[in-house]
Amino acid sequence: MKLRLFPHPVLTPLIALIWLLLANSLAPGQILLGLLLGWAIPIFTLRFWPERIRIHRPLTLFRFLLLVLYDILVANLNVALLILRGPRRLTPAFVTVPLDLRSELGISLLANTISLTPGTVSSWLSPDRRSLVVHGLHVRNPDALAATLKRRYEAPLLKVFEPC
Amino acid sequence: MLEILLSALILIGALFTFIGSLGLARLGDFYTRLHGPTKATTLGVGSLLIASMIHFSTQGNGASFHEVLVTIFLFITAPVSAHLLSKAALHLRVKSLANVPPRIDEADSGTDSR
Numbered sequence: 001m002k003l004r005l006f007p008h009p010v011l012t013p014l015i016a017l018i019w020l021l022l023a024n025s026l027a028p029g030q031i032l033l034g035l036l037l038g039w040a041i042p043i044f045t046l047r048f049w050p051e052r053i054r055i056h057r058p059l060t061l062f063r064f065l066l067l068v069l070y071d072i073l074v075a076n077l078n079v080a081l082l083i084l085r086g087p088r089r090l091t092p093a094f095v096t097v098p099l100d101l102r103s104e105l106g107i108s109l110l111a112n113t114i115s116l117t118p119g120t121v122s123s124w125l126s127p128d129r130r131s132l133v134v135h136g137l138h139v140r141n142p143d144a145l146a147a148t149l150k151r152r153y154e155a156p157l158l159k160v161f162e163p164c
Numbered sequence: 165m166l167e168i169l170l171s172a173l174i175l176i177g178a179l180f181t182f183i184g185s186l187g188l189a190r191l192g193d194f195y196t197r198l199h200g201p202t203k204a205t206t207l208g209v210g211s212l213l214i215a216s217m218i219h220f221s222t223q224g225n226g227a228s229f230h231e232v233l234v235t236i237f238l239f240i241t242a243p244v245s246a247h248l249l250s251k252a253a254l255h256l257r258v259k260s261l262a263n264v265p266p267r268i269d270e271a272d273s274g275t276d277s278r
Contacts (some may be wrong), residue, residue: 074253078206079199080180083187092260115243116206121198122243123250127166135250137199 010055012038028082057160066157071117071152079119082138093139094123097132097146101154106161107132120149166222173215194258195250204245209238220268 016034023030055061082090101107106128111122114134124133139145179275187200213231 018233018236021229024228026229051276057200072206073214076180077188080183081191083183083200086190090196092193095259111247112240112243114240115202115246119199121195121202121250123247124254125183128202135195135198 010111011042015041017047035154043145054078061085061160064153064160067152067156068113068117073139075117075119079137082119090138091140093136093142095134095136095139095142095146095149097134097149097154099130099132099154103161104131109161110154110157116151117153120145166218170215171265173211173218173247177208177210177212178216180211182208184208193260195260198246202242206238210235256258263271 012035015038016031016130017033019037020030022025023034041086042086099107099110101110107125111125114120114122114132119137121135123135125131126133134145134149137141184200189198191197191200213234217231218227
């Protein structure tokens with residue numbers, strides 16, 4: 001019963017927050033409306049989210065977000081430099097990253113993170129979901145890139161969504 | 165003082181957006197071209213949005229946080245569209261400067277296309 005009334009407790013405050021940002025106000029009426037939407041929308045969209053989200057270490061998630069923001073900043077400068085230096089000196093490559101993550105949310109977050117941090121775009125997920133093919137703009141050492149992606153992004157996501 | 169900061173932010177944003185589009189025009193194949201617009205633009209649009217946030221928050225009509233939403237939606241949609249574009253390109257075997265991993269061809273002959 002609890003599951004059916006509140007299928008995604010994590011989503012409720014998130015949707016309420018987004019609603020308040022959209023309305024750009026903190027009036028009590030808007031807060032109430034936001035919470036109502038946050039309660040109703042997960043129920044109507046339950047079919048798209050069959051897995052229940054569990055966040056085990058909020059602090060690790062927070063640190064992960066900061067790390068990603070920092071990486072976006074640094075790597076943006078990197079890609080800008082690479083583009084300005086010209087296409088002749090680039091060595092693009094496809095790198096296959098074996099996955100330890102199993103949950104759908106975890107994998108999609110990892111793929112999104114890889115695409116957001118410049119220099120890499122996740123381009124293909126194997127049907128058995130055991131490896132992710134990543135396209136790198138300028139790859140000197142493919143194995144090292146795969147190892148970095150695993151250590152830097154997959155390890156924290158594993159801790160947050162699938163602790164063992 | 166504030167105006168100098170705002171102009172600097174807007175100029176930086178414009179510069180990065182420009183470099184992103186330059187990459188789209190200049191780079192060699194479809195996959196590397198994909199990097200320009202999805203990437204260099206995050207910082208470009210980001211600093212434009214920060215400038216907008218500061219400007220409208222100091223206008224006296226209260227703080228403005230609409231821009232945070234734009235950032236969130238951009239960060240959610242940009243990687244998804246990049247992923248789909250490059251996946252479609254792999255399916256269609258668009259010519260690539262890099263070697264395409266062989267496992268993709270095997271899997272494509274199967275039925276699962278997830």
